[in-house]
Amino acid sequence: MNTDIDDLHLQAPALIESAIRRLRPNGILMIALPLRSHWEILLITVRAWWERWTGGHFQFWSRRRLSALLESRGFMNLESIKIRTSSRRRQIMILVAKKTG
DSSP states (O other): OEEEOOTTTOOHHHHHHHHHHHOOTTOEEEEEEEEOOHHHHHHHHHHHHHHHHTTOOOOOOOHHHHHHHHHHTTEEEEEEEEEEOTTSSOEEEEEEEEEOO
16 A cells, blocks of 8 residues: 655544455555655644644644654564655655565
């Protein structure tokens, strides 16, 4: 199972539950997360505050938070890799995890 996700709209728990149902034991899950600049993170934080204030739903997923969620749901984190996109304007973090049991 391979998926590209945007942390502004990510429903990580639902994604992980879907992977649990679809992957066999020892199956590999790869998730690509966009890495944000300082200014993008500031903008995202302000947007998150606004959405919470107005009743919207918002979650920001870092490598650490997503890794902890994966581990809590029975995945073993194998690797995290930073890469630059072909335009060199963006960086992406790829998380690779294996379903245990």
